[in-house]
Amino acid sequence: MRTERLSKSLEDTGLDAYIVTREPNIFYYTSSISGGVLIIAPDTRPLLLTSRLNLYVAQDNAQGCDVEPYTRKDKDEKILERLNQIAPEKISFDELSLGEHKALEEKLGEVELKENPDLVWAMRRVKDASEQKFMKRAGELSDIGMEAIREFLVAGVKEHEVAAAAANAMRMGGADDISFPFIVASGPRSAYPHAGVSERKIRRGDFVTIDMGATYRGYCSDITRTFIVGSPSEKQRTIYETVLEANEAALPEIRESAKGIDVDRIARDIITKAGYGEDFIHGLGHGVGLEVHEPPSLSKRSGDTLTIGNVVSNEPGIYIKGFGGVRIEDTVLVTSSGPERLTYYDTGLDAMRV
Numbered sequence: 001m002r003t004e005r006l007s008k009s010l011e012d013t014g015l016d017a018y019i020v021t022r023e024p025n026i027f028y029y030t031s032s033i034s035g036g037v038l039i040i041a042p043d044t045r046p047l048l049l050t051s052r053l054n055l056y057v058a059q060d061n062a063q064g065c066d067v068e069p070y071t072r073k074d075k076d077e078k079i080l081e082r083l084n085q086i087a088p089e090k091i092s093f094d095e096l097s098l099g100e101h102k103a104l105e106e107k108l109g110e111v112e113l114k115e116n117p118d119l120v121w122a123m124r125r126v127k128d129a130s131e132q133k134f135m136k137r138a139g140e141l142s143d144i145g146m147e148a149i150r151e152f153l154v155a156g157v158k159e160h161e162v163a164a165a166a167a168n169a170m171r172m173g174g175a176d177d178i179s180f181p182f183i184v185a186s187g188p189r190s191a192y193p194h195a196g197v198s199e200r201k202i203r204r205g206d207f208v209t210i211d212m213g214a215t216y217r218g219y220c221s222d223i224t225r226t227f228i229v230g231s232p233s234e235k236q237r238t239i240y241e242t243v244l245e246a247n248e249a250a251l252p253e254i255r256e257s258a259k260g261i262d263v264d265r266i267a268r269d270i271i272t273k274a275g276y277g278e279d280f281i282h283g284l285g286h287g288v289g290l291e292v293h294e295p296p297s298l299s300k301r302s303g304d305t306l307t308i309g310n311v312v313s314n315e316p317g318i319y320i321k322g323f324g325g326v327r328i329e330d331t332v333l334v335t336s337s338g339p340e341r342l343t344y345y346d347t348g349l350d351a352m353r354v
Contacts, residue, residue: 001064002029002123003046009119010042016088017041018119019079022095024290025120027218030065034058037079038065041086049078080107092116125287125295126309131219132333135289135311138179138221139331139342141214145170146225146345153354155204155229159184162210163197170214179213179220180292190226190324193282193317204230207324213292213331220292222313223343224329227352239318240349242274243326246316247347250284250298254314254332254339260285260302267316268300276318279325285313288331310334311342 006029010018020026020038026048027033029040034057036050046065050058055069070078083091090112096104105113127135148169149162163182170178185195190207202208211224226243228236246267253263264284271280283299288311296304298312306312315329331342346352 003040003064005123006040006119007042007046009122010040010092013119015090015092015116017083017086017091018116019091019093019096020120021093024218025094025124028120028124028290030058030062032058032062033218034062036070037075039079039082039086041088044086047082049075049082076103076107079104083108083111090114092119094120121295124289126307127289127311127333128309131289132309132311134217134219135221135331135333136342138175138214138216138219139223139344141170141173141175141216142212142221142223142331142343143345144173145212145214146210146223149210149225150227150354153202153208153227153229155202155206158199158201159186159189159197160199162202162208163212166210166212173214175214175216176218177215179215179222183209183211183224185209185211185325186229188322188324190326191319191321193319193325193327202229205233207236207326209325209327211327211329218290220288220290221331221343222288222292222315222329223331223345224315224327225345225347225352226326226328227354228349229354231353232349235323237349238274239276239320240326240352242271242276243316243318243328244347244349246270247314247328247330250314250316251330251332251339251341254285254298254306254312254334256306256308256334256336258306260296260298260304260306261300263298263306264300264302267314271316271318276320279318279320280316281319282315282317285315285332287312306334308334308336 034054145166152165187206190209250267285298287294317327319325
């Protein structure tokens with residue numbers, strides 16, 4: 001079980017206990033959506049403390065741990081009680097607020113208490129077979145949403161209506177939820193990488209950048225396509241084809257032992273050579289999993305090396321203020337035989353014309 005693997009990591013790193021507070025991490029280790037506080041220690045059965053509001057869901061779903069409720073008044077007391085039973089000298093945690101850290105540190109006395117989220121990320125960044133299965137389905141659902149957009153998208157509809165069409169299609173297909181707030185960015189707004197959704201009416205001649213994803217069994221997909229309403233201008237065609245070339249060139253390099261900085265450079269060099277280097281204003285990609293932004297990263301500053309089981313985005317883009325922008329993104333799994341796209345909706349320019 002995953003809790004046993006983390007417990008082994010504690011032994012290997014000389015830690016006596018680990019406190020898990022982030023909800024995605026609690027779900028990863030216990031399969032419970034209850035949240036709360038999970039305390040793991042070598043040779044001790046893990047304990048999940050959860051609010052009384054979420055007690056039943058934890059009791060019915062949490063795996064590999066005991067479950068106990070807490071109230072606002074006794075939460076800290078129950079955490080301290082379990083830690084005292086363990087009698088640790090060194091404790092790490094994934095995330096505590098400054099106030100929580102200070103209060104716990106005062107009560108623990110001489111015990112060393114340090115943040116160490118990397119212990120969790122070392123496990124979470126490598127997806128096992130069940131996780132890969134869920135992420136493949138999440139990718140299929142996002143493709144369903146993108147097809148719904150293509151069928152709905154015409155001049156005159158509003159950005160928020162486009163988002164609603166995609167969300168409904170993915171939900172009807174079995175998605176748990178959308179994996180993040182959608183981006184539907186039309187016309188000049190497509191130059192905003194994180195534009196959100198507005199009431200703007202889409203016009204003929206617009207770029208329309210759609211960035212969205214579905215969640216299935218807790219796992220995310222992330223896909224971006226840029227549609228063109230009507231026939232593209234020469235400048236639009238050039239920008240689109242440059243971004244597509246960068247996306248396609250980077251894809252085969254998303255493989256075992258590849259360095260994130262090198263994969264980013266392949267895409268960036270193509271965009272720079274085309275004269276748009278200053279308009280590619282973010283990294284090529286990021287990890288995807290229970291959260292839509294995770295390690296590892298593909299960027300100019302990445303220190304990550306890819307390994308089998310990593311899932312990352314491949315999303316080059318060009319953004320020109322006052323004109324618009326293009327981003328093309330897929331979620332990609334690193335396998336022993338090379339990269340596997342988990343989102344495979346068409347990217348060709350003709351397919352993006354509506």
